[in-house]
Amino acid sequence: MTQKDFWRNSKVTVIGAGSWGSCLAAMAARNCQQVRLWTRSEEHARQMNATRANAKYVPELVFNERVQATSDIEKALGHGEGGVHAVVWALPSGVVRENARRMAGLLRGDEIIFHAIKGIEEGTMKRVSEILREELPCPRIGVLSGPNLAHEIGRGEPGATVIASAFEEVIDAGHALFTTDRFRIYSTDDVIGVEWAGTLKNILAIASGTLDAMKFGWNTRSMLITRGLAEMVRFGVAMGARESTFLGLAGIGDLMATCSSSLSRNYRVGIRLAEGQKLAQILSELGSTAEGVRTARHVYEFARTHRIEMPITEGVYHLIEGEAPVQEILHSLMTRTSAD
Amino acid sequence: MTQKDFWRNSKVTVIGAGSWGSCLAAMAARNCQQVRLWTRSEEHARQMNATRANAKYVPELVFNERVQATSDIEKALGHGEGGVHAVVWALPSGVVRENARRMAGLLRGDEIIFHAIKGIEEGTMKRVSEILREELPCPRIGVLSGPNLAHEIGRGEPGATVIASAFEEVIDAGHALFTTDRFRIYSTDDVIGVEWAGTLKNILAIASGTLDAMKFGWNTRSMLITRGLAEMVRFGVAMGARESTFLGLAGIGDLMATCSSSLSRNYRVGIRLAEGQKLAQILSELGSTAEGVRTARHVYEFARTHRIEMPITEGVYHLIEGEAPVQEILHSLMTRTSAD
Numbered sequence: 001m002t003q004k005d006f007w008r009n010s011k012v013t014v015i016g017a018g019s020w021g022s023c024l025a026a027m028a029a030r031n032c033q034q035v036r037l038w039t040r041s042e043e044h045a046r047q048m049n050a051t052r053a054n055a056k057y058v059p060e061l062v063f064n065e066r067v068q069a070t071s072d073i074e075k076a077l078g079h080g081e082g083g084v085h086a087v088v089w090a091l092p093s094g095v096v097r098e099n100a101r102r103m104a105g106l107l108r109g110d111e112i113i114f115h116a117i118k119g120i121e122e123g124t125m126k127r128v129s130e131i132l133r134e135e136l137p138c139p140r141i142g143v144l145s146g147p148n149l150a151h152e153i154g155r156g157e158p159g160a161t162v163i164a165s166a167f168e169e170v171i172d173a174g175h176a177l178f179t180t181d182r183f184r185i186y187s188t189d190d191v192i193g194v195e196w197a198g199t200l201k202n203i204l205a206i207a208s209g210t211l212d213a214m215k216f217g218w219n220t221r222s223m224l225i226t227r228g229l230a231e232m233v234r235f236g237v238a239m240g241a242r243e244s245t246f247l248g249l250a251g252i253g254d255l256m257a258t259c260s261s262s263l264s265r266n267y268r269v270g271i272r273l274a275e276g277q278k279l280a281q282i283l284s285e286l287g288s289t290a291e292g293v294r295t296a297r298h299v300y301e302f303a304r305t306h307r308i309e310m311p312i313t314e315g316v317y318h319l320i321e322g323e324a325p326v327q328e329i330l331h332s333l334m335t336r337t338s339a340d
Numbered sequence: 341m342t343q344k345d346f347w348r349n350s351k352v353t354v355i356g357a358g359s360w361g362s363c364l365a366a367m368a369a370r371n372c373q374q375v376r377l378w379t380r381s382e383e384h385a386r387q388m389n390a391t392r393a394n395a396k397y398v399p400e401l402v403f404n405e406r407v408q409a410t411s412d413i414e415k416a417l418g419h420g421e422g423g424v425h426a427v428v429w430a431l432p433s434g435v436v437r438e439n440a441r442r443m444a445g446l447l448r449g450d451e452i453i454f455h456a457i458k459g460i461e462e463g464t465m466k467r468v469s470e471i472l473r474e475e476l477p478c479p480r481i482g483v484l485s486g487p488n489l490a491h492e493i494g495r496g497e498p499g500a501t502v503i504a505s506a507f508e509e510v511i512d513a514g515h516a517l518f519t520t521d522r523f524r525i526y527s528t529d530d531v532i533g534v535e536w537a538g539t540l541k542n543i544l545a546i547a548s549g550t551l552d553a554m555k556f557g558w559n560t561r562s563m564l565i566t567r568g569l570a571e572m573v574r575f576g577v578a579m580g581a582r583e584s585t586f587l588g589l590a591g592i593g594d595l596m597a598t599c600s601s602s603l604s605r606n607y608r609v610g611i612r613l614a615e616g617q618k619l620a621q622i623l624s625e626l627g628s629t630a631e632g633v634r635t636a637r638h639v640y641e642f643a644r645t646h647r648i649e650m651p652i653t654e655g656v657y658h659l660i661e662g663e664a665p666v667q668e669i670l671h672s673l674m675t676r677t678s679a680d
Contacts, residue, residue: 147562157556158674160563181675184563216497218597222487223500223524226593233587244583247573252592253566257558260600334498335521 007176009033010085013076015099017044017069019058019150020116021090026154028088028177029066036084037069038076045069060154077106086112086173088144089132093119093291096128100135109137112173114163116144118198119291125298127195142170143191144178145198146249147257153183160184162250164194186249193245196236201255202266202292203299204228207316208259209270210326224312225252225259230340231310235299238308266292273319274326293320309340347516349373350425353416355439357384357409359398359490360456361430366494368428368517369406376424377409378416385409400494417446426452426513428484429472433459433631436468440475449477452513454503456484458538459631465638467535482510483531484518485538486589487597493523500524502590504534526589533585536576541595542606542632543639544568547656548599549610550666564652565592565599570680571650575639578648606632613659614666633660649680 010032014025017039029035039045048054048069052062070076078084087107091099096117113136117128126134129141142165153159163174163185171187179185188194204225211220232255233246245251258264262271269290272282283290300317303310315329350372354365357379369375379385388394388409392402410416418424427447431439436457453476457468466474469481482505493499503514503525511527519525528534544565551560572595573586585591598604602611609630612622623630640657643650655669 147559147566149557149559152557152559157560158563158670159559160567181671184674186679217489217492218600219487219489219492219499220497222593222597222600223498223589225596226487226587226589227500229587229592243587247566247569247583247587247592249563249566252569252587253562256565256596257562260558260562330498331521334524339526 003172004176007032007085007173011036011078011083012086012088012177013038013078013084014088014090015076015103016090017048017054017057018090019054019154020148021088022054022058022061023148023150023153024088024090024116024144024178025067026061026063027180027183029064030180031177033066035067036076036078037067038073039069039071042071045071058150058154060151073103074106077103079106083108084111086114086177087138089113089115089117089128091117093117093128094122097121097131097135100132104136107137109139111138112170113138113141114144114170114174115141118145118202120199120295120298122294125302127192127199129191129195140167140170141165142167142174143194143198144174145194145254147253149257149261149263151263156182158182160186160249162186162188162194162248164188164191164250166191188245188248190242190245192239193236193241194250196239196241197232197246197251198254199295200232200235200299201258202290203296203313203316204232204255205258205264205266206270206273206290206292206296206320207312209262209267210274210319212262212267213271213274214326214330221259225255228312229255231312234308235303235310238306265290269293276325278322279320292316296320309338311336311338311340343512344516347372347425347513351376351418351423352426352428352517353378353418353424354428354430355416355443356430357388357394357397358430359394359494360488361428362394362398362401363488363490363493364428364430364456364484364518365407366401366403367520367523369404370520371517373406375407376416376418377407378413379409379411382411385411398490398494400491413443414446417443419446423448424451426454426517427478429453429455429457429468431457433457433468434462437461437471437475440472444476447477449479451478452510453478453481454484454510454514455481458485458542460539460635460638462634465642467532467539469531469535480507480510481505482507482514483534483538484514485534485594487593489597489601489603491603496522498522500526500589502526502528502534502588504528504531504590506531528585528588530582530585532579533576533581534590536579536581537572537586537591538594539631539635540572540575540639541598542630543636543653543656544572544595545598545604545606546610546613546630546632546636546660547652549602549607550614550659552602552607553611553614554666554670561599565595568652569595571652574648575643575650578646605630609633616665618662619660632656636660649678651676651678651680
């Protein structure tokens with residue numbers, strides 16, 4: 001039996017029915033026998049099962065008959081039915097540890113674990129695969145990351161992503177489960193690089209929003225993204241990542257898509273900061289935190305302590321803290337003497 | 341006397357008064373004593389001197405009093421007045437050799453030479469710095485390349501570029517002449533990488549235009565640009581370039597700007613090819629050739645002969661040659677089994 005045959009008969013659970021979790025559930029359901037999609041809201045699960053869609057987060061998407069939504073975590077993980085073969089985590093980074101801790105007892109340990117979560121843990125600066133490794137009994141973990149705008153993937157536009165893992169079985173499973181005729185999988189063993197790339201890009205999404213507010217075009221945006229990428233590489237390499245990872249889909253690919261889409265929360269924070277609004281007011285109006293704000297603070301402090309040159313991150317930090325208007329930060333970035 | 345002081349008193353000639361040559365003339369004129377801007381049209385020179393602007397190519401730009409346009413090449417190069425200190429080439433790649441040959445006798449040999457020309461020579465596949473080295477008596481040559489959309493730079497939007505040269509003096513001169521409070525210069529000695537990056541991106545500009553015609557969003561575009569970058573790296577490294585150059589402004593920076601601006605000729609060729617028009621008709625309507633068409637043919641042939649994996653370039657080639665409709669090419673790109 002080939003890997004592909006094995007996974008064709010497998011059962012998969014997706015934890016989190018946001019826009020991207022739902023896309024991954026829909027893609028896996030084309031390649032395996034059964035997908036359980038867990039959401040904490042019973043009403044949301046009921047709606048998704050009734051309509052074969054997720055009208056709330058990604059209305060473009062259609063679920064085939066092999067996707068079943070549920071708010072019952074035991075049922076989602078096949079407890080009492082022999083369990084499942086793979087679990088895909090797609091929750092906000094802030095709630096990963098508490099959920100992993102809660103679900104750990106329902107796993108056997110031989111499940112393949114994927115996560116598609118961008119961000120680091122508040123306080124510890126731990127990556128999501130580190131959190132999962134600490135809380136779950138499953139050693140075989142991989143991360144899935146790339147330029148994946150859920151609404152566009154949901155509409156069936158062509159796309160691709162990267163799966164990173166130290167385990168060949170995880171990469172093989174990722175190829176088997178998520179490849180479609182419109183979605184390609186690339187792979188690497190640089191887990192650190194892929195996870196940090198997905199986290200750091202949110203800082204630059206804020207910066208990109210500020211350019212939008214200033215009405216600048218692609219010349220300035222390309223400069224920001226390219227020089228921002230150089231900062232991401234410096235930071236990532238200091239954390240143990242490989243430079244070449246940032247050249248790929250999980251690096252520059254995701255960065256470019258994020259910095260070009262005005263839909264992201266981080267991007268909208270950037271627009272409003274550039275317009276002179278205060279952070280507290282922006283965040284209260286957006287109704288939740290923006291990952292990039294938290295990341296910018298953590299990374300700025302770390303980079304300063306460890307002397308990693310990150311002038312754009314520093315500028316975003318000063319903007320977030322309300323220490324200078326955006327024009328002044330931009331001027332000082334453009335006229336500094338450092339070659340970085 | 342510092343380098344900066346030396347260049348502050350220098351004379352510079354820009355050969356070619358297109359949009360980018362004019363921007364470079366305007367920037368240099370803020371940092372040196374005199375800029376002569378050569379155009380082959382006497383009428384165009386007269387207009388630019390009368391209006392302090394180049395209404396034809398980059399109306400956003402204002403020339404200060406140190407810019408003087410002329411169609412007299414002897415005057416442009418300061419013949420009989422002691423000559424000039426630097427010459428900036430900004431002509432279409434197809435006419436570089438004939439013009440260099442014609443002007444060689446007017447140069448002493450100690451001038452610093454820059455060029456800001458993207459493309460390779462028909463037939464020989466020689467880079468522009470190689471052509472200039474063969475035709476001019478001046479060994480000290482550098483190339484200037486980056487995400488530089490002339491209209492945006494002309495409006496004063498912030499930007500940056502890369503100067504590549506084996507000679508420190510060329511890089512120092514580039515910093516002194518082109519740095520402004522809105523324009524930053526980065527440098528490298530990887531001339532091969534910078535020149536090939538600026539050439540290869542035109543193939544992907546055609547591909548990017550096809551996505552536009554198919555109404556795809558940033559997800560698909562990011563995939564194209566990132567995987568296209570991987571092809572550029574493979575080809576560039578085979579030609580002697582360094583991978584890291586493609587990570588910078590002259591690589592991914594320029595590629596991103598070019599693939600996002602619907603103004604480029606290559607991009608518009610891509611749109612029309614995807615709509616099913618024939619190349620001959622497109623080129624005759626555009627009124628001139630598109631660099632990317634020529635480049636795609638050369639690079640496709642070279643990559644095939646030397647077994648360099650370039651699936652997107654191959655797809656663009658088939659599209660140009662009218663061998664398959666764009667949907668079929670896209671489908672075969674998305675479903676191929678190779679990991680590249």
